Amino acid sequence: MLDTDVIIVGAGPTGLMLANELRLAGVRPLVLERHPHRRDTPKAGGVGGQILELLRYRGLLERFEAACPGPAPAPRFPFGGVHLDFTQLADPPMHALPLPQQHLERLLDERAAELEVDVLRGHEVTGISQDEAAVIVDVRGPDGLYQVSARYLVGCDGARSRVRDWAGIGFPGTVYPEVNRLAQVTLPGPVTVLGNGDLDIPGYGTIRAGFTRTDRGLFGLGSSPGATSVSLYTIEDESTEYDDDVPMTLSELQDSIHRVLGAHLPLAGSTRLSRFTFKARQAERYRAGRTMVAGDAAHLFPATGVAINAGMLDAVNLAWKLAADLHGWAPAGLLDTYHDERHLAGARTMLHAQAQVALRRGHDVAAEALREVFTELLADEQPLRRMGALVAGTDIRYPMPGTGHHPLTGTFAPDLTLHTDQGTTSVAHLMHPARPILLDLADREDLHETARDWRRRVDIHTAKTDDRPADSLLIRPDAHIAWAATIDEPADSAAPALREALSSWFGTP
């Protein structure tokens, strides 16, 4: 007799999102987190990309927006020292929320409490073993050592994942010898912000607003005239490996500024101090037997602002597949599509993150020219949209079994406005419970009839929509389209194709 179905190691954004999605799918996971309290070291300053749309599809986006201390959505997004500036576009290809990670984790934790997820804090996983039937986990809790068993284990235990190592999953890649330090600081009386945003330091002179490149690295100053608080940023080439959970100090920041600029900048205090290094690593496999990895445990990207998106989307992709397996109706190979789909998505994120390294790190004339060419390109709408979709992860098209698919197959379902007998609704609204949906947009009796055999697993909705993209859409719980019927597709081809798609994603009826 196993203690639980799924053990999740780590209550970061990935682990909490996975737990919440599993609860929606009718599974009761156990989350084990080594820290006794929620994290207070500042990490991410925001979250952006496709996950925001997914949160909207779960009916959660409004509360995440309401918790943002800054304006949401953020109109500009960093891209390798250049910016993606969406302010000109009425319908930007990506959104970002300036939601600090502590707030994000608090909201996910509150949601977990609403869904009655068991989150045990102060419980550190110290070892795992697995066989064909189960995973046994060794835990050090407040009352001592104990063991707990489950059908599956998911390592959401971050960059230094031990679950990944215990499962024998390789994590190849590169560490860039570069340290980024980011802070929001208050200034002592004598230091003033001038009308143009520059800083005046008595006895030293001025420090320019914006970015300053020197032989020792990059310094950034964000300020507004007369403000007593400014944001500071340094990047230096340095090969020390820091632990992200060990906080940076004010004097460490001042030393870094001194090395980069040669200036001693007096500082009164700080409201945010954080440091990060850039690594480019991706797990060779996202699954080894009954153990899976997700989030930072599966990938580390050398670019800002993209990691949480990738990790939480891993969780959404994995949850319903694990649940299908636990409920006993998963078709053969379903769980392996987690690796196939999310490794592909991770590789796509790695592609643009590595390109950002090339853009950002060069200090010579050629690198300046590359940045200038990129800035010019990104002033045009089409490349800006293309780049926005790449960074957001909205251009991902998961590979689907078979051939001759509708162009929407494998993509994220568009949020169509739907007119039904009960009134107006939307795809986003129908996705709140995270259940598979057959959306019949052309009142096709043949497709209804086919799907009826799966009605305990797949909800069937009939609706009208303007400019219908297909006669019917089969949408998975992660909002990706598993199959679509082309407009007026004859019943003798559409119905068997739907039956095949239903079987390959949702098992034998």
Ligand SMILES: Cc1cc2nc3c(=O)[nH]c(=O)nc-3n(C[C@H](O)[C@H](O)[C@H](O)COP(=O)(O)OP(=O)(O)OC[C@H]3O[C@@H](n4cnc5c(N)ncnc54)[C@H](O)[C@@H]3O)c2cc1C
């Ligand atoms: C300074 C900084 C700024 C960043 N800015 C951004 C940003 O703006 N946008 C963005 O998207 N990303 C950003 N990131 C990256 C982002 O913080 C991570 O991608 C994110 O935290 C990954 O979430 P996760 O849940 O996968 O892992 P983590 O958040 O690392 O969570 C892992 C959890 O597992 C727990 N754990 C580990 N081992 C064990 C064990 N053996 N037993 C039990 N529990 C264990 C840990 O205590 C931790 O709580 C930033 C990172 C840093 C350091």
